[in-house]
Amino acid sequence: MAQAFDSVASARLPVVRQMMAGAVAAGLLALGAAPAMAQDRDPAYAAARAAGQVGELPTGYLGTVGSVPAPVARLVEDLNIKRKSVYAQHAKEQGTTIEAYAFTSGCLQIAKTAPGEKYMGTDGQWHVRGKDKPMRDARCPE
Amino acid sequence: MISAKSRSCFSDLMKVSSGRRLGSAMVLMAGSCLVAGCITLNAPDKPIVIELNIKIEQDVVYKLAPDVQQTVAQNKDIF
Numbered sequence: 001m002a003q004a005f006d007s008v009a010s011a012r013l014p015v016v017r018q019m020m021a022g023a024v025a026a027g028l029l030a031l032g033a034a035p036a037m038a039q040d041r042d043p044a045y046a047a048a049r050a051a052g053q054v055g056e057l058p059t060g061y062l063g064t065v066g067s068v069p070a071p072v073a074r075l076v077e078d079l080n081i082k083r084k085s086v087y088a089q090h091a092k093e094q095g096t097t098i099e100a101y102a103f104t105s106g107c108l109q110i111a112k113t114a115p116g117e118k119y120m121g122t123d124g125q126w127h128v129r130g131k132d133k134p135m136r137d138a139r140c141p142e
Numbered sequence: 143m144i145s146a147k148s149r150s151c152f153s154d155l156m157k158v159s160s161g162r163r164l165g166s167a168m169v170l171m172a173g174s175c176l177v178a179g180c181i182t183l184n185a186p187d188k189p190i191v192i193e194l195n196i197k198i199e200q201d202v203v204y205k206l207a208p209d210v211q212q213t214v215a216q217n218k219d220i221f
Contacts, residue, residue: 039219082220090213094206100199104206108214109221139200141207 045079048072055118055126056109058137060087060102065118065126107140
């Protein structure tokens with residue numbers, strides 16, 4: 001499943017790890033199980049993002065914009081718990097705090113928002129991503 | 143000289159205070175102008191400390207960014 005990584009990540013991955021990932025994915029496919037990683041977004045989540053009901057926060061988590069239907073709120077809660085779990089695991093590996101790891105992710109998530117999606121700016125307001133660079137914290141990397 | 147001091151005090155006051163605190167700050171500043179003069183009312187060195195904090199955290203963010211990018215790529219479903 002090497003094609004599942006984006007080009008930036010695959011460029012950083014050592015060849016050996018890519019081969020291992022491919023072997024694991026092939027093994028899982030042979031057993032009839034779906035690969036655990038690099039799945040695409042849940043359609044309900046993708047729809048909520050596109051509808052502007054869900055936006056990216058500078059903290060690295062998702063937020064609901066205004067009042068949203070209960071299923072959307074539950075979806076956001078669930079995704080944030082999963083995000084925190086992933087952040088916690090990697091923060092420990094990197095010897096940093098969950099907050100610092102999550103904040104770095106927030107920088108990247110806001111930078112990656114597609115035009116029309118929402119993010120919270122440094123002013124605490126929701127913004128719709130346009131063609132220009134988003135309003136991010138001064139500490140965010142380019 | 144007194145009037146010159148008062149004026150510089152007032153300009154400091156305008157920079158520092160805002161909103162409801164204006165009134166109480168004015169009284170405080172007026173008092174300190176009369177008693178101690180305005181030279182002691184320099185801007186505190188706090189902003190410098192804040193800048194240092196930002197720099198340290200920025201280093202951390204830059205250091206973490208490549209790993210975060212990889213993590214996100216491996217968990218596309220939740221990002």
